[in-house]
Amino acid sequence: MNARFGDAEEAFRDEVRRFLEAHRDLDGFFVQDSRWDAVKAFFRALGERGWLSLAWPEAVGGLGRSPIHEYILWDECAYARAARPPLGAGVVAKTLIRYGSAAQKARWLPGIRSGELHFSLGYSEPEAGSDLASVRTRAERHGDTYRVSGEKCWTSYARHSDYLWCLCRTGEPGSRGRGLSILIVDLHAPGVKVGLLPTLDGEALHEVLLDDVSVPVEQRVGPENGAWTLMAEALADERHVQFPPARLRRDLDDVVAWARRHGLERDPRVRRTLADLAVGVREAEVLGLRVLETLVKGRSGVVEAAANKVFQTLLCQKIARAALDFGAPESLVAGNPVEFLWRQSMWETIGGGTSEIMLGVVAKQELRLAGRS
Amino acid sequence: MDFELNDDQRAILEAVETLLEQRAGAARAVALASKGDYDAELEAALANAGFTDMALSEETGLLEAALVVEAVARAGGLAAIGAAALVAPHCAGRALPGPIALASAGERGPVRFGAHARTLLVAAADEARAVRVQPGDAETVASNFGYPMGRVRTDGGESLGAGSGARLRSAWRLALAAEATGTMRSALHITVEYLKQRRQFGHPIGSFQAVQHRLAECAVLVEGSRWLTYEAAWRGATAEASATAAAYALAAAHRVFSETHQLSGSIGFTREHDLHVFSMRLQALRLELDGVGGHQRALTRSRWTTA
Numbered sequence: 001m002n003a004r005f006g007d008a009e010e011a012f013r014d015e016v017r018r019f020l021e022a023h024r025d026l027d028g029f030f031v032q033d034s035r036w037d038a039v040k041a042f043f044r045a046l047g048e049r050g051w052l053s054l055a056w057p058e059a060v061g062g063l064g065r066s067p068i069h070e071y072i073l074w075d076e077c078a079y080a081r082a083a084r085p086p087l088g089a090g091v092v093a094k095t096l097i098r099y100g101s102a103a104q105k106a107r108w109l110p111g112i113r114s115g116e117l118h119f120s121l122g123y124s125e126p127e128a129g130s131d132l133a134s135v136r137t138r139a140e141r142h143g144d145t146y147r148v149s150g151e152k153c154w155t156s157y158a159r160h161s162d163y164l165w166c167l168c169r170t171g172e173p174g175s176r177g178r179g180l181s182i183l184i185v186d187l188h189a190p191g192v193k194v195g196l197l198p199t200l201d202g203e204a205l206h207e208v209l210l211d212d213v214s215v216p217v218e219q220r221v222g223p224e225n226g227a228w229t230l231m232a233e234a235l236a237d238e239r240h241v242q243f244p245p246a247r248l249r250r251d252l253d254d255v256v257a258w259a260r261r262h263g264l265e266r267d268p269r270v271r272r273t274l275a276d277l278a279v280g281v282r283e284a285e286v287l288g289l290r291v292l293e294t295l296v297k298g299r300s301g302v303v304e305a306a307a308n309k310v311f312q313t314l315l316c317q318k319i320a321r322a323a324l325d326f327g328a329p330e331s332l333v334a335g336n337p338v339e340f341l342w343r344q345s346m347w348e349t350i351g352g353g354t355s356e357i358m359l360g361v362v363a364k365q366e367l368r369l370a371g372r373s
Numbered sequence: 374m375d376f377e378l379n380d381d382q383r384a385i386l387e388a389v390e391t392l393l394e395q396r397a398g399a400a401r402a403v404a405l406a407s408k409g410d411y412d413a414e415l416e417a418a419l420a421n422a423g424f425t426d427m428a429l430s431e432e433t434g435l436l437e438a439a440l441v442v443e444a445v446a447r448a449g450g451l452a453a454i455g456a457a458a459l460v461a462p463h464c465a466g467r468a469l470p471g472p473i474a475l476a477s478a479g480e481r482g483p484v485r486f487g488a489h490a491r492t493l494l495v496a497a498a499d500e501a502r503a504v505r506v507q508p509g510d511a512e513t514v515a516s517n518f519g520y521p522m523g524r525v526r527t528d529g530g531e532s533l534g535a536g537s538g539a540r541l542r543s544a545w546r547l548a549l550a551a552e553a554t555g556t557m558r559s560a561l562h563i564t565v566e567y568l569k570q571r572r573q574f575g576h577p578i579g580s581f582q583a584v585q586h587r588l589a590e591c592a593v594l595v596e597g598s599r600w601l602t603y604e605a606a607w608r609g610a611t612a613e614a615s616a617t618a619a620a621y622a623l624a625a626a627h628r629v630f631s632e633t634h635q636l637s638g639s640i641g642f643t644r645e646h647d648l649h650v651f652s653m654r655l656q657a658l659r660l661e662l663d664g665v666g667g668h669q670r671a672l673t674r675s676r677w678t679t680a
């Protein structure tokens with residue numbers, strides 16, 4: 001066992017830290033929607049260094065580095081509260097690299113790599129959240145185009161993005177996971193309407209209404225009705241950067257700073273809670289590294305990733321709530337760091353697959369417990 | 374022994390619920406909260422109908438007052454009825470000009486309704502003090518927890534006599550337990566109704582056993598809070614009974630908050646769904662009087678400390 005990165009990787013971490021110094025004021029991690037312009041400029045700066053395509057193969061314009069570099073980059077970005085990894089450079093690009101035609105790669109990858117082109121994830125619908133196999137958004141093929149109608153919701157950043165990575169039903173109704181395809185839908189095409197859904201963290205999600213939108217067949221990624229496998233692979237590609245543990249370390253550091261500022265650090269109850277949370281953060285780091293290892297070694301990491309997601313997201317809520325609980329009424333004042341963290345962390349156990357769904361994965365795949373029907 | 378409400382109590386509950394249906398509710402709470410407003414109309418309507426005098430009248434008492442306070446919380450009413458109907462009568466023995474805000478002497482943190490209050494009831498060591506305040510005396514504090522807040526000065530005022538401090542704290546705990554109970558009931562009700570109709574994987578989510586157990590555990594906690602609150606009111610808000618009810622209810626509030634949000638999924642995180650009207654308030658209630666730890670310490674003090 002060796003719980004340390006190599007020298008080259010640590011040197012890269014130093015380089016990332018120096019780079020992030022210049023973006024110290026960005027503070028976009030939690031508020032990417034309302035700070036989109038600044039976040040987009042940051043993505044362009046990453047793009048200039050080739051850091052949006054760190055682990056893409058060199059043949060498609062990537063730097064050909066290992067997933068460890070990606071992990072380090074996004075972990076440091078999380079600690080610096082800079083930004084979360086953009087969908088385009090991860091899910092979209094990696095799927096295109098695996099399944100896309102030469103023409104598709106040529107069309108999309110350069111814009112993604114430079115930080116210019118942005119995508120939103122169009123999976124969830126009003127009637128399809130945890131159960132994505134029940135997606136209803138319909139894509140009917142007419143010659144060289146699909147006509148797409150349906151409704152997506154809880155879509156992050158949709159009003160800022162250029163394209164929607166859209167999960168559509170191309171098979172018969174009732175075909176569940178066997179009848180789904182991924183289409184790249186232009187968010188500025190006729191028939192697309194994006195609405196705001198304000199959320200409790202003061203940010204907003206979006207609904208995307210698709211009314212008979214024309215999508216050229218060249219914008220389908222992967223085989224028709226083949227989205228299910230492709231989605232699972234895309235999720236697996238990103239498992240090491242989705243939940244960077246440094247976010248938790250930073251949360252805890254912020255809470256400790258807050259407790260100091262309010263004279264709470266000597267209270268033995270506060271200290272006991274902080275110690276508990278510090279143990280949790282260390283565990284999260286170890287779990288995060290275990291997920292990374294599965295990727296580096298080319299193993300399936302489905303169970304590890306699910307366990308990691310459950311643990312990390314629950315812990316971030318615990319950190320935020322502990323702060324509020326020992327904070328006294330002062331912590332209720334709008335905009336202070338701990339009350340914001342508390343409202344923000346509420347959704348982490350829901351977005352990106354709920355804790356219950358993740359626990360189901362662990363139960364079925366690791367414990368081999370039978371499912372019903 | 375008889376835990377049923379009697380006919381008169383049921384009639385009071387029905388009457389206040391009818392009033393609240395017209396004058397409170399989640400939509401009104403959202404509209405008021407967006408402007409940081411206080412529901413003076415609701416307070417006036419409840420007072421005019423006699424609902425804030427329950428604890429002072431001959432025929433009724435703290436239990437009837439607690440039923441009213443819980444009902445107002447359940448309806449999302451944005452008025453300081455816990456202070457008006459329970460705390461002031463029990464502590465001062467009379468009605469005080471409302472809105473009434475509650476504070477602990479020397480504490481500088483923001484208090485609920487602080488910026489709207491005309492009377493501030495301050496808990497000092499042995500005595501309580503009633504401080505007359507004018508709108509504008511207190512600094513308005515923006516908050517995301519459903520109640521208008523303000524930062525108040527806790528000095529001065531008229532003493533309500535020896536022993537009034539302890540009465541104030543006990544009644545405050547009782548009011549917190551009643552408000553938490555009503556608020557939890559609504560948060561849970563909204564969630565249960567939603568999960569009965571929300572279908573995933575071909576079934577209502579509420580039909581999954583793992584989900585049912587969690588909702589049922591919340592229901593047990595809410596019922597426990599309710600009956601401990603009623604019992605404390607029936608016992609005349611003794612220090613021990615009030616602290617017990619508050620310690621239980623405010624601990625339950627944390628659990629009910631987490632479970633209702635988690636099980637509602639994304640819609641519960643959006644402002645279009647009513648859950649937040651109730652859930653966010655729970656956290657504000659959890660912090661008063663030093664939170665669950667404070668109620669627990671009050672309980673051990675009242676039960677095992679002599680002198």
Ligand SMILES: Cc1cc2nc3c(=O)[nH]c(=O)nc-3n(C[C@H](O)[C@H](O)[C@H](O)COP(=O)(O)OP(=O)(O)OC[C@H]3O[C@@H](n4cnc5c(N)ncnc54)[C@H](O)[C@@H]3O)c2cc1C
Nearest residue numbers: 121123124129130154156347351352354356635636638639
């Ligand atoms: C901030 C945020 C950003 C998001 N961004 C995006 C985005 O960009 N693109 C996108 O497509 N989606 C996005 N989502 C949506 C998210 O992926 C879904 O909300 C999530 O998959 C859960 O779906 P749901 O909200 O419909 O919950 P539901 O599926 O309705 O579930 C409700 C509750 O029931 C539980 N449950 C469901 N089924 C079972 C079961 N069988 N057994 C036990 N419990 C069960 C769930 O775990 C949950 O607790 C976002 C969500 C949030 C909060």
